[in-house]
Amino acid sequence: LFKKELGQHILKNPLIAQNIVEKVAAGLKCTDVVLEVGPGTGNLTTRILERAKKVVAVELDPRLAAELAKRVQGKPEQRRLDIMVGDVIKTDLPFFDVCISNTPYQISSPLIFKLLAHRPLFRCAVLMFQREFALRLIAKPGDDLYCRLSVNTQLYAKVDHIMKIGKNNFKPPPQVDSSVVRIEPRNPPPPIDFKEWDGLMRIVFVRKNKTLAANFKTTSVLDIIENNYKTFCSANEMMIESNFSIKEKVMSVLKSVGFADSRAAKLDVDDFLKHVHNFFW
Numbered sequence: 589l590f591k592k593e594l595g596q597h598i599l600k601n602p603l604i605a606q607n608i609v610e611k612v613a614a615g616l617k618c619t620d621v622v623l624e625v626g627p628g629t630g631n632l633t634t635r636i637l638e639r640a641k642k643v644v645a646v647e648l649d650p651r652l653a654a655e656l657a658k659r660v661q662g663k664p665e666q667r668r669l670d671i672m673v674g675d676v677i678k679t680d681l682p683f684f685d686v687c688i689s690n691t692p693y694q695i696s697s698p699l700i701f702k703l704l705a706h707r708p709l710f711r712c713a714v715l716m717f718q719r720e721f722a723l724r725l726i727a728k729p730g731d732d733l734y735c736r737l738s739v740n741t742q743l744y745a746k747v748d749h750i751m752k753i754g755k756n757n758f759k760p761p762p763q764v765d766s767s768v769v770r771i772e773p774r775n776p777p778p779p780i781d782f783k784e785w786d787g788l789m790r791i792v793f794v795r796k797n798k799t800l801a802a803n804f805k806t807t808s809v810l811d812i813i814e815n816n817y818k819t820f821c822s823a824n825e826m827m828i829e830s831n832f833s834i835k836e837k838v839m840s841v842l843k844s845v846g847f848a849d850s851r852a853a854k855l856d857v858d859d860f861l862k863h864v865h866n867f868f869w
């Protein structure tokens with residue numbers, strides 16, 4: 589009946605559905621538009637409709653979208669529910685104030701970054717993920733699960749763990765337990781070029797317990813940086829000295845910002861933000 593490949597694990601415990609909606613509702617105004625990703629048969633949707641001005645629900649499976657449409661047919665809430673059939677990642681999202689989702693685990697990461705890149709910014713999102721993914725989102729420096737996903741998310745948002753949910757509350761039960769997190773975007777967002785920021789994170793989090801100097805010293809990393817530097821110099825008509833060494837240049841930048849002996853595993857978003865501009869030419 590339900591398609592595993594679409595992450596269709598339907599919440600069967602009404603108390604939990606109610607609980608999640610309460611968490612969303614706590615921050616809702618009566619004028620709010622709520623975006624729901626993956627409404628399925630509408631366990632959360634019908635409850636949210638009681639609290640919000642309007643719900644826009646994006647569902648990939650036309651069969652479930654039809655079932656949801658049927659659930660509100662002829663009722664007053666029908667006018668306040670817009671159902672969009674399609675892949676949320678490929679859909680142009682309309683304006684929304686708040687987002688709710690029992691997220692299909694296949695799109696966990698792209699969904700977060702799509703939401704955080706959406707403008708105008710939403711106020712808050714209450715999202716359910718597989719437990720480990722949720723723990724990565726909230727992990728802090730020093731935690732085992734602290735990783736590139738943690739810093740990239742925390743760069744743009746405050747993330748809090750709000751509820752654990754056992755796998756037996758779903759039909760069919762997934763392999764692992766879930767967690768609900770609340771995401772509040774930082775508004776305004778930090779003035780960062782995300783590609784440059786993420787480029788740096790990709791280097792320093794490959795081996796997060798090694799020093800930054802050790803991560804930057806690998807040949808593959810130095811080759812990439814040297815290429816970028818040469819492209820930059822020629823674009824800006826800058827001469828490169830004959831005895832130029834990219835390794836020395838990189839090490840001197842790391843030392844000047846006091847990062848050479850730091851380890852990514854122990855640095856937070858603010859540490860990186862303080863110095864990130866020094867890494868770009």
Ligand code: SAM
Binds near residue numbers: 597599600652676691
């Ligand atoms: N909201 C329901 C609940 O809590 O009981 C169902 C949640 S179920 C975990 C995930 C839902 O997302 C399924 O209905 C699935 O068809 C839908 N889905 C999967 N991939 C999707 C995508 N890329 N875009 C939109 N919906 C998707």
